Amino acid sequence: MATLLHLVFGGELVDPRRSEFKNVDEIDIVGMFPDYASAHKAWKAKAQATVDNAHTRYFIAHLHRLRDEENEASGEGEAGQT
Numbered sequence: 001m002a003t004l005l006h007l008v009f010g011g012e013l014v015d016p017r018r019s020e021f022k023n024v025d026e027i028d029i030v031g032m033f034p035d036y037a038s039a040h041k042a043w044k045a046k047a048q049a050t051v052d053n054a055h056t057r058y059f060i061a062h063l064h065r066l067r068d069e070e071n072e073a074s075g076e077g078e079a080g081q082t
Contacts (some may be wrong), residue, residue: 004062011023012056
């Protein structure tokens, strides 16, 4: 079974109604995780730690989905990669 990588990151937003970071140089990269459950656990800990700041938000990026999109766009499947 393939590893489904997830990235947890966050930081201060310009406006809490949008997902635009105030300063991309200050984005907090929490880490990469091999499954959604462990990524969610890390996300939840960071989200709860910053709950008093409405402008700070954390996200989970499904990196495995980006890889799948690249395969579909290139026309190559798993068999074509080494």
